[in-house]
Amino acid sequence: MKKEDKNISRRNFLKIFGAGTVATGLTLAGCKKSEESVIDDYKKQVEPPKGKMTFRTNPKTGDKVSLLGFGMMRLPDTGGKAIGRESDDPIDQEMVNRLVDYAIEHGVNYFDTSPAYCKGMSENSTGIALSRHPRNKYFVATKLSNFSEETWSREESIKMYRNSFKELRVDYIDYYLLHSVGQGGMERFSARYLDNGMLDFVLAERKAGRIKNLGFSYHGDIEVFDYLLSRHDECQWDFVQIELNYLDWEWADEINDRNTDAVYLYNELQKRGIPSVIMEPLLGGRLANVPQYLAKEMKQRDPEHSIASWAFRYAGSPEGVLTVLSGMTYMEHLKDNLLSYCPLKPVTEDEKKFLYHIAEELVGVETIPCNDCKYCMPCPYGVDIPGIFVHYNKCKNEGTLPRQVKDETYDKLRRDYLIGLDRAVPKLRQANHCIGCGRCEVHCPQNIRIPRELRKIDEYVEKLKQGTF
Template sequence: MYKRNYRNTEDAISILGFGCMRLPKINPDRPEIDEVAAQALFDYAFEHGINYFDTAFNYHQRLSEPFVGKALKKYPRDQFYLASKMPGFLVKEEKDVDEIFEKQLENCQVDYFDFYLCHAISDESFKVYDDCNIMEHLLKRRADGQIRHLGFSFHGSPEKLEELVERYDWDFVQLQLNYVDWNVQNAKRQYEILDAHGLPCIVMEPLRGGTLAVLCDEAAAVLRESEPDKSLASWGLRYAATLPNVLTVLSGMSAMDQVADNICTMENFEPLSESEMALVNKAGDIFTKTKTIPCTGCRYCMDCPSGVEIPGLFKLYNEYMLGEDKNDFVNGYKALGPEKQESQCTACDQCTEHCPQSIDVPEALKKVTALAEKLL
């Protein structure tokens, strides 16, 4: 597996990291992890050189960290890098910080985290870090060696990013970066800020929740015409890893074919050439005109107090916009049932507050309603 060294150290990080937010599940409608299938993915990944594993307290409704701890326990601690995150959105008072961190160490069955992040920071969400002195506690943990590298994952404006990187002594930052969001969410400027400050960039959502592994027919044709034997996903991974300040590219892999294909792409990594970069940008431009809802399926909006299956509805909508398969939309929509459809939405905006993509969820659900009325 191709690796990059963290700054000027001997820590060699695999260019492909294993994201643990979308592990295989026993039931697609439930958070419980299919541990046998997930362990097989971890074993295959580790055997093929992946040594960076990224989890979080709230992934799989708090089941990801305990599974990751069990799955990696069989391997020597000095042969993998483990990342997890402080869920500031769950901190109500200062004592919560240490309680959560200790629980995370217990969940993951480790004495320290190699990389630790303030989770899902936006323009507004850092306030709790000030109010509850979270940074004071995390900086102490770093000084004590329980955090080797401290950073944050970011979903906000370049102005806020600039403010944050100058405010504390960070070791790295995690950005949503892909060939669509390079312009759509100004990931270009965010990446440039990190580069200017000498902060390594860890990439999340290189395939935008899987949508760039599918694309619309016209965008897909641009890439397949050039490399018919390469997966669409491979283009997205290579795009992110081509940037020299990227340390690792996280992929939330949930099936063996995904793991195998991604490893095939990255184990002998080759940066995109200028002509390949032009093709990717062309495919991205076509994709942005499909007018999909920019949902990545992270499920931070869930559970909806009214029972609406928000990510499921957006997935049905986006799949129709990309492929225009009426039967798939109608069958999937009916299968959800009235109790999970957008008609139950009360526009409480709880979901919008938690969305890393800043989607106005009630407004986006109106698009689902309009499509359903058109097709049903």
């Protein structure tokens, strides 16, 4: 949804923004300044109170759902990192159990997973952790994540659906989603859910009671979103998962050609009385790792809370929001998010204006809109796509990218960037190994033109190596 008073065109926005986000600083290798600034937010962290969680009521079922939902897509591994590109270590199940126990102890009862998360291991790990608790203590959400053409057949899709019950150790699923609809437009959506009869199948499964709430998560083409809402009388969607944060609220359609502002998505759901489940409240970590000058401004306004808490309070404030998902790898992240919602202090109108000011400032930061979701992985040629983007974005946000003007800091910044890149991404997985096949693009929820961005970074790195940039 565009506003007349926006003073920047789509073309200029894309030229300036290139777009972007950074993953949470604690999980990144490279520039120490960012990591230390994030850790500083937790040095004086207090214990979140018990019995203070804010709950929202699902108007369709009466479920009392915790406003903080636990996203099980960035689970810790035994090497102390988030499962994904950082290592091939197994999930640290003991740590996952501790996180889940602490979350439930403090009121969290919504846990969101997928067959695609954590290299296919998230559902199993989530099932192990949750099955140690009474079944009425939690709601589990999972998805029909039939992304690849090999899983589009009815047989393979049903196999994926039934395997979720096995992995999660349940005989019903509380919240089930058609995953990432909109990517690839109506043609791809039809192949995944209509032509194979899977939409009719999951509707029948809900009627049979094996699915308690049925919805979908939206990424990309607004035609698909509007189509599904046009079938609401028939499908009776129980909830819809959308991306919502203070940058996406008005600027999403400017960041990506096919994404739509959150204000439109949320209001369309509100018109139909459909609860919203929120993903990307931090925009993949970008809103927790804002440039230092903005972080200073936010800290001056609220010195007692983290930068991330602003985004969580914003995402949880609309009354139509059922729960806000956060992928939490570390106990510090969980505790900080609990402090935001135990209980929620809704953002005021004055605070909204302040956050929109921050959003407009972020528009001018030339980064790449990567949320580090890893849906583009694995690359058939071994390129670590999110790792390359994360390193670039991190240094861009910190102002440590070497500039074309060679001043007294150029040689140091040039050296730091190249060394940091080699530490973050092995040489054989860097951008110069991309052949431009484009297989990654269709899987990107942010609609990044991945080969193009990798080519630009490769050219930039080559110039740095030669000392010509």
